[in-house]
Amino acid sequence: MLVLLPPSEGKASSGRGAPLKLESLSLPGLGEAREAVLRELVELCAGDEDKARDVLGLSEGLRGEVAKNAGLPTAGARPAGEIYTGVLYDALDLASLDAAAKKRATRSLLVFSGLWGAVRVNDRIPSYRCSMGVKLPGLGALGAHWRAPMADVLPEAAGDGLVLDLRSSAxxxxxxxxxxxxxxTASVRVLHAPTRKVVSHFNKATKGRIVRSLLTAGAVPQGPAELVEALRDLGYEVEVEAPARAGKAWTLDVLVEEIH
Known part of the structure; x- marks a missing residue:
């Protein structure tokens, strides 16, 4: 099983660990594309601060993120699972998993990133600010920049089992x-059961809980149909939108009674 996660806008501090080693990151086929984004991001943030804030979409209150990006090559690095914070990661709570579930997380979780492309939770990275929606002056839109290298690398990373896609649209x-x-491949929507409307904050929390439940239970569904069974066994209310034809991803709706 491969679980595709979005990153978080908020991130923990880098700390005082050894600095980033790009060559040590998982999915080495993304190395050249990572180096290109890192190089331009650092140059941008080390130059015109106002231009960098504009490109990155940062408010005045987040001006310090520009300096943080400028120092990425020498900043301390920590496991990505410790860097990413926020609602989904709070609900997932990697640190409290038992040893077996942590091993499963290391094997199966893949966090997408505007800067790194995608990393595993044990990959050591510094804290940074660069969303997938950024358009760098030289490389252009990061979503487009990553498509070709991702198309080469991700099918192999997906293996022959389930791909659980919990990413946001960007x-x-x-x-x-x-x-x-x-x-x-199965994507998940979280709906308020009485209204069948998509929820926002609780969407992230529920997705974090789903991943935690699967990791804790040791569930390894081989495909979307098996995932539906596993989630129902774990107590989730799931409705299925199967694809009209083969070769298309499934959509699962997880229904929640309360929004909190």
Whole structure:
């Protein structure tokens, strides 16, 4: 099982660990594309601060993020699972998983990123600010920048099991499963049961809980149909929108009674 996660806008501080080593990151086929984004981002943020804030879409209150990006090559690095914070990651709570579930997380979780493309939770990265929606002056839109290298690397990373896609739309644009891989891909929507409306904040929390439940239970569904069974066994109310034809991804609706 491969679980595709969005990053978080908020991130923990880098700390005082050893600095980033690009060559040590998982999915080495993304290395050249990572180096290109890192180089331009650092140059941009080390130059005109106001231009960098504009490109990155940062408010005046987030001016310090520009300096943080400028120092990325020498900043301390920590496991990505410790860097990413926010609602989904709070609900997932990687740190409190038992040893077996943590091993499963290391194998199965893949966090998408405007800067790194995608990383595993044990990959050591510094804290940064660069969303997939950014358009760098030289490289252009990052979603488009990542499509070709992702298309080369991700099908192999997906293996032959389920792909559980929990990404937001901006990050989903960087890689869209195709063909046989798409046929064993499932995305999840979280709906308020009484109204059948999509929820926002609780959407992220529920997705974090779903991943935690699967990791804790040791569930390894091989495809979307098996995922539906596993989630129902774990107590989730799930409705299924199966694709009209083979080679298309499934959509699962997880229904929640309360929004909190």
């Amino acid at each position: 990050y989903a644009a960087a890689w869209k499963p195709k063909g046989e891989v798409a046929g064993r």
